[in-house]
Amino acid sequence: MNAIAKTALAVGGISSERIARLRGDEAGIFRKARPKSQAKLGNGIAGFLDGVPMHWMKDWPTPFPILVDRARGATITDIDGNRLDDFCLGDTGSMFGHSPAPVARAIRRQAGRGLTYMLPSEDALAIGPLLQEKFGLPFWQIATTATDANRFALRVARAVTGREKILVFNGCYHGAVDETMVRMKDGHAVNRPGLAGEFRDLTRATKIVEFNDIPALEAALADRQVACVITEPVLTNSCMVLPEPGFHEVLRRLTRQAGTLLLIDETHTISTGLGGYTRAHGLEPDLFVLGKPVAGGVPASVWGMSEAVASRYADYNRTKEPGYSGMGTTLSANPLQFAAMRATLEEVMTADNYTHMEHLARRLDAGLTAAIDRHGLPWHVARVGARVEFICAPGPLRNGGEAENAHAPELEAAIHVALVNRGVLIAPFHNMMLVSPATTARQVDRLILAFGDVVGKLSA
Known part of the structure; x- marks a missing residue:
């Protein structure tokens, strides 16, 4: 041969x-x-x-x-x-x-007090300040999965910007968020192969460029039609790709110039250190998502927003027509999540x-x-x-x-x-x-x- x-x-x-x-x-x-x-x-x-x-x-x-x-x-x-x-x-x-010991104790304690009732428990009083302290952003919401959290955060981004499109990086992973299920093939955006029951052209509302490609990113944002860039700080769930020096600084500058919000999804990169990659490297996201380990293994996620986004969203809510926002699930923000999350944030994520x-x-x-x-x-x-x-x-x-x-x-x-x-x-x-x-x-x-x-x- x-x-x-x-x-x-x-x-x-x-x-x-x-x-x-x-x-x-x-x-x-x-x-x-x-x-x-x-x-x-x-x-x-x-x-x-x-x-x-x-x-x-x-x-x-x-x-x-x-x-x-x-x-x-x-x-x-x-x-x-x-x-x-x-x-x-x-x-x-x-x-x-x-089953970290503090989380296991918290679960046992809460199990005798009820698992879900659509109302906050005393643990919820501690969690808001803990999230502010750990991750920097001032306003937070609880969801059950990072997929849900990303969906809700993108909905807010579109609401406050009045724009439809989002931008992702080729090879990204953000759970089962539909708009992120695209890839590049021969330089063009296409639906990811293998999607079950997908009948839409997802590329109509999603732009895609390669990670670390600053000229392509700048060109994609130039028309000021992108509501939000959603990205992990490091590409994961594939063969891991690290950001090149200066990439995140330029990403933040370009999104601000274009009036585009920046969503950092730390669900996998929370491994970086206390506060995730965002805190370790001084990133300044408008929106932040963390799922998976935030409650020590109990299904839970959090998503936060900056003061500016929260203010713009409040203005939006004052003027929009009444009705269901499309965000929220019945079992999200339940007392079992609160108990496990508080124990994780206070005693495990140290x-x-x-x-x-x-x-x-x-x-x-x-x-x-x-x-x-x-x-x-x-x-x-x-x-x-x-x-x-x-x-x-x-x-x-x-x-x-x-x-x-x-x-x-x-x-x-x-x-x-x-x-x-x-x-x-x-x-x-x-x-x-x-x-x-x-x-x-x-x-x-x-x-x-x-x-x-x-x-x-x-x-x-």
Whole structure:
């Protein structure tokens, strides 16, 4: 076989044949270690569409989902007794560990007082000032998911600007917000492939440019038709893309010049440090969204706005016709959320915990990088605070298009199953690892050792 043909069969510097062989071998090991789980899950769970409670549970690269018995701290145990060092942590939902003690106490206390009643509890009195203190913006609302929070914030942005269009960056992720489900293909905006039941052209009201592309951003804002730019500070949920120096400063300047609001979605980048990437890097958003870990694993999200936006929204509400705003869900802002969120903000989301997380994340970054270098692979590691990701391509990546091209699903799936068999769980849809306050140096070292072993098998 000539060199060109060999290259065509390689993924991330590893031959497709070797990737398939590793995944097949590791799948057998996985099944053998989980006879109870296979018996209960191997043919799907009765009563659920496609045999799973949520469709993406079928997308885990393991032969069948892991059936969890319990989780505590940074460890998951399945019904077969297999213990896993958990670096997935619910894909950020349990970023501060499973059932942090203050949150568990708060949930037990509130459970005897009622779970939902569409009225505030005393915990709500503490949360408003805590959100102001942690994240800087003066006015807040509670929702149940970051998807909801982003939808509501975008509705406010359109209301106060009188504009329809929003702008996103290629490769973005903001939950299931319809308008953000676009991508760039051959330089043009298109609906993301695979959307179920989508009959609209989402690009009619959404502009899209590449992350870090300042000229394209300036051109897209020039007509002053964009109500809001919605972005993560770092592109995540793909192959991670960090902002280039000065990008956020220019983004803020250009949005202000165009009369466009800026929404920062910190749902994944809250790993950066206390107050998220926004506080760590002095960003000045008009709107701010945080979901997933804000209530320690209880479904909850928050969205905040600046004084100026709040004032403009109050003016809008005084003049709009009466009727339903299109924002809010019945179970949002319930007392269970208040109790768990207060405990998280006061006792879990602390400077000391972030210091611990940052220290061990740097250790993980260095260990994974050393293993990649030792085996001469064209891969790299990206990190934002306690969030670490190995990427099976050269880096750093500059934008969402490069991130899409760097994604290597078959290779990443093989690595994922191999790590599970070595006692380590990472995020299933990308190679993300989180360090929590409960994570130990020993767990980090086990992950580094397991990763080195898997990489060695792939590149032998």
